Amino acid sequence: xxxxxxxxxxxxxxxxxxxxxxxxxxxxxxxxxxxxxxxxxxxxxxxxxxxxxxxxxxxxxxxxxxxxxxxxxxxxxxxxxxxxxxxxxxxxxxxxxxxxxxxxxxxxxxxxxxxxxxxxxxxxxxxxxxxxxxxxxxxxxxxxxxxxxxxxxxxxxxxx
Numbered sequence: 001x002x003x004x005x006x007x008x009x010x011x012x013x014x015x016x017x018x019x020x021x022x023x024x025x026x027x028x029x030x031x032x033x034x035x036x037x038x039x040x041x042x043x044x045x046x047x048x049x050x051x052x053x054x055x056x057x058x059x060x061x062x063x064x065x066x067x068x069x070x071x072x073x074x075x076x077x078x079x080x081x082x083x084x085x086x087x088x089x090x091x092x093x094x095x096x097x098x099x100x101x102x103x104x105x106x107x108x109x110x111x112x113x114x115x116x117x118x119x120x121x122x123x124x125x126x127x128x129x130x131x132x133x134x135x136x137x138x139x140x141x142x143x144x145x146x147x148x149x150x151x152x153x154x155x156x157x158x159x160x
Contacts, residue, residue: 003129004119006075008083009068015091016072016115017084017098018131019107024049024057026103030082031059033097041094043086044069050079050125062087076117078126080105092158109133 010016021030027047034041044065046058056073060066065085072083086094091110098104109115113134120127141149153159 001120001122004121005132006117006119008072008075008115008117010072010085010115011068011087012112014065014085014087015089015110015112016086017091017095017107017110018076018115018117018128019082019098020080020105020128021047021082021101021103022080022105023103026082026101027057027059029101029103030084030098033101034084034086034094035061037094037097038089041086041089043084043089045082045084046070046073047082048073048077048079054079076119076126076128078117078119078128081128 008016027045030045034043042062042065044058044060044062044067046056046069049055049057056070058066058070060069065087069083069085073081076083095107095110098107108128109131111133116132118129118131120129150159
């Protein structure tokens with residue numbers, strides 16, 4: 001078995017969600033979850049089929065984001081993995097619906113940060129071991145940092 005690191009490609013103004021699912025029907029169900037969670041959402045989705053023709057299945061509302069999702073899925077190449085690249089929406093807006101999709105097994109990350117995917121590869125295929133999401137901690141928050149965090153959440157409307 002060989003370990004590999006795959007650095008995902010994404011524009012700064014996007015978020016991504018990387019997960020695992022188990023059935024070809026997931027492409028349509030994830031698409032529906034995305035579009036019903038945020039009307040007018042801009043995203044691209046790609047899914048690595050793990051049996052049969054083993055194709056990268058894809059869908060989306062913005063061709064550029066769909067192409068980027070496919071490019072990242074090709075780089076990851078892990079069976080039953082899916083990636084969503086989204087713009088002008090945030091994972092917090094769609095994660096509850098995605099977690100309710102019957103085929104979705106796992107969400108590895110949902111982020112705007114740079115992401116590397118740690119892959120294990122053997123003679124039959126690839127699997128996602130984990131992700132490196134953003135940077136490592138630079139310290140522990142102080143009382144002032146806590147106050148700033150709470151004020152920020154209220155300013156952007158996520159807390160009252």
